[in-house]
Amino acid sequence: MKTIFFTTVFLRWLGVTSAGVPEKLGCANLPLSPKQRDLCRKKLFLLPSIQDGARLAIAECQNQFRHERWNCSTGQNPPVFGYESTSGTKETAFIYAVMAAGLVHAVTRTCSQDNMTECGCDSRLQGGGSAGEGWHWGGCSDHIQYGTWFSRRFIDNAVKNMSASRGEHTLSTMNQHNSEVGRQAIHRTMSTHCRCHGVSGSCAVKTCWKTMAPFERVGVYLKERYEHSVQVRDRSRRKMRRKDQRRLTVDKQQLLFFNKSPNYCLEDRRQGVVGTRDRRCNRTSSGPDGCNLLCCGRGYNTHLVRRVQRCECKFVWCCYVRCRRCESMNDMHTCK
Ligand SMILES: *[C@@H]1O[C@H](CO)[C@@H](O)[C@H](O)[C@H]1NC(C)=O
Numbered sequence: 381m382k383t384i385f386f387t388t389v390f391l392r393w394l395g396v397t398s399a400g401v402p403e404k405l406g407c408a409n410l411p412l413s414p415k416q417r418d419l420c421r422k423k424l425f426l427l428p429s430i431q432d433g434a435r436l437a438i439a440e441c442q443n444q445f446r447h448e449r450w451n452c453s454t455g456q457n458p459p460v461f462g463y464e465s466t467s468g469t470k471e472t473a474f475i476y477a478v479m480a481a482g483l484v485h486a487v488t489r490t491c492s493q494d495n496m497t498e499c500g501c502d503s504r505l506q507g508g509g510s511a512g513e514g515w516h517w518g519g520c521s522d523h524i525q526y527g528t529w530f531s532r533r534f535i536d537n538a539v540k541n542m543s544a545s546r547g548e549h550t551l552s553t554m555n556q557h558n559s560e561v562g563r564q565a566i567h568r569t570m571s572t573h574c575r576c577h578g579v580s581g582s583c584a585v586k587t588c589w590k591t592m593a594p595f596e597r598v599g600v601y602l603k604e605r606y607e608h609s610v611q612v613r614d615r616s617r618r619k620m621r622r623k624d625q626r627r628l629t630v631d632k633q634q635l636l637f638f639n640k641s642p643n644y645c646l647e648d649r650r651q652g653v654v655g656t657r658d659r660r661c662n663r664t665s666s667g668p669d670g671c672n673l674l675c676c677g678r679g680y681n682t683h684l685v686r687r688v689q690r691c692e693c694k695f696v697w698c699c700y701v702r703c704r705r706c707e708s709m710n711d712m713h714t715c716k
């Protein structure tokens with residue numbers, strides 16, 4: 381239960397911080413668990429990073445799901461994700477993964493930029509490389525270990541032992557597992573960049589460093605994990621267990637969920653589902669954003685919308701661009 385408590389507290393807090401409550405309130409006035417408050421006080425310099433991490437994660441979730449029935453919309457009031465943060469569905473899995481990853485990303489970026497005493501660039505690489513092949517490590521390699529540690533401490537807390545190996549989960553171990561998939565996503569999408577030196581760009585010598593991928597890449601990676609997420613059984617509801625269910629060995633990179641998702645078609649206030657009514661759809665697309673799928677077969681309305689654009693732009697010597705205003709009428713479709 382502890383993890384659930386911590387994580388809902390975490391999500392509540394994100395709700396508060398992303399809703400723009402002044403940071404000056406500090407740790408004492410935020411809805412944190414005692415342990416989180418303690419961590420917050422000890423690592424006060426990370427307060428803005430936690431906020432950034434939350435924003436990054438929410439924005440990327442909405443980006444990845446912009447064409448889907450569930451579009452990762454967040455409530456104005458905490459808890460941010462409402463039903464989805466506790467439903468034990470694939471969506472819960474994605475939320476936990478992207479939140480944990482966002483925190484690692486933001487904390488690591490702060491560490492790299494500011495090279496602080498507590499955390500900085502990855503110094504283990506300094507001086508290494510291969511002189512024979514003409515390259516060496518240099519610059520600032522992102523040191524994700526600190527951010528990963530912080531994300532674990534802040535989000536996961538106390539549950540030490542996961543029973544993933546036995547294929548049995550509770551909601552808290554499931555959340556924790558999925559958070560870890562998110563943190564590993566940062567690790568797995570890292571890449572090496574190099575800069576050339578040498579006479580007139582001959583690239584005789586290269587300086588290389590490791591960087592995290594832009595968070596959008598991490599989002600794409602996690603969205604793929606979401607598409608291939610695996611249903612596991614809920615240990616706390618043994619009665620529901622099917623006798624013939626074989627024991628799954630769960631891959632560390634797979635997102636896990638317990639419950640089938642609702643279809644997200646119709647509004648269900650009790651579950652915080654907003655439904656797809658009035659969502660904009662694409663009449664010609666056969667993907668999830670197509671009117672057929674997005675509107676769940678209810679049909680759609682067509683609106684004529686006027687669009688004004690700059691057009692026929694010409695460069696005028698010297699030095700500006702002159703354009704005309706062009707109007708066009710476009711069809712827009714929204715779900716019934
Ligand atoms: C970061 O700080 C350490 C120690 O203060 C220093 O040795 C290192 O060169 C710095 N790295 C960068 C990239 O500024």
Ligand SMILES: *[C@@H]1O[C@H](CO)[C@@H](O)[C@H](O)[C@H]1NC(C)=O
Nearest residue numbers: 539540541542543544545546
């Ligand atoms: C965690 O659980 C596994 C399997 O139940 C057990 O073998 C292992 O010793 C446990 N680890 C800790 C640190 O308790």
Ligand SMILES: *[C@@H]1O[C@H](CO)[C@@H](O)[C@H](O)[C@H]1NC(C)=O
Nearest residue numbers: 442451453654655656657659
């Ligand atoms: C998600 O869809 C709802 C309507 O179903 C809309 O009100 C909301 O703005 C959308 N959220 C995002 C982030 O696009």
Ligand SMILES: *[C@@H]1O[C@H](CO)[C@@H](O)[C@H](O)[C@H]1NC(C)=O
Nearest residue numbers: 661662663664665666667669
């Ligand atoms: C609608 O879908 C088609 C086919 O996938 C695509 O070519 C087109 O750009 C989409 N239109 C909009 C407005 O997104």
